[in-house]
Amino acid sequence: MKTLCQAPAKILLSGEHAVVYGSPGLSMAVNLMTLCQVSFCPQDPPFIEIELVDYQQKHAFPFPLWKKLAINIESRFHLYQQEVGSINTVLQHPIDLILVIMDHFHHAYRLKQGHWSIKIQSHPYPSRGLGSSAAVILSLLKSLVTHQSLNISNTDLLALAKTIESRQHGRSSGIDPTSILHGGLLRFQHHRPVLPLETHGFKGWLIDTGVAHTSTGQAVEAVAKKFKHNHPIWQKFTDVTNRIQTACETENGEALRKSIAENHTLLCEIGVIPQKVINFIAQLNKLPCTSAKVCGAGAVAGQAAGMVLCISPQAPQAICETYGYHFMPLEISSQGVFCHILESDL
Structure with missing residues (x-):
């Protein structure tokens, strides 16, 4: 099977930083797309190939190696939680975010054994506050869910995305993945239902x-x-x-x-x-x-x-x-x- 998933970017009309402390935020999905193409062949030996177009990088990992690398990343995150080093010490290379996504999905739903090929291309404006990390996370998670024909609720998908995003940002409010999952304009607040709003x-x-x-x-x-x-x-x-x-x-x-x-x-x-x-x-x-x-x-x-x-x-x-x-x-x-x-x- 081969899939192509698209995830929009997001901007915040209000609530930057404040959403982390329980305040509401207004978030809007915008038409700057991250593309994630995934193919899977179950007959081939367990292997993962990853192409990061924006960084002109190609990586290939047998299953034991990428899982070992993911364990190392998790160890660095736990050190960060113990206030040993900054959040920037956790994900040290662009490929690290992809490995974290695969690892957390594998622990939650067991990744199928076979040959996975992943190609990711972001919009032209990463690192601009547009939720680029969340777009990569959700586009790849949605791809894996589709390939494995899983019936996962939005609540569970967002919880997984938020856990992964915390490895990137340290303390994920959840507003980025929520906005990118739902699209449009919405009001977000911890422990409250997401409220879609008319854009007019x-x-x-x-x-x-x-x-x-x-x-x-x-x-x-x-x-x-x-x-x-x-x-x-x-x-x-x-x-x-x-x-x-x-x-x-x-x-x-x-x-x-x-x-x-x-x-x-x-x-x-x-x-x-x-x-x-x-x-x-x-x-x-x-x-x-x-x-x-x-x-x-x-x-x-x-x-x-x-x-x-x-x-x-x-x-x-x-x-x-x-x-x-x-x-x-x-x-x-x-x-x-x-x-x-x-x-x-x-």
């Missing part, structure tokens, strides 16, 4: 300020050192998230832009927006009917912060050209991760 088609733009100098995990760690679980700033995030949701539901553009600006101010307060990006957003906010914010974890060092969401009827071309930033129209993906069967066993 507001006009926006995604602006690439570049790869953040620090990872999502490092940003989460830095914020956690300064702002504890009971800090009042998380209630401020909750309040602004509620206002953004109301503005979206009532199609109130002015209220939406005002609340987006308030969210940006809170992100600056927790220290995840570099000064260059602060200056850039200040210039954007001077334009008529325009408001902007970073739509991912941001960065705690360097001058780039990943993607910026700009709500505006007009393309921010002149300012982006001044800063050397690429921009594109915001395209919502109403569908979450999905798989096609390219070749059947029948």
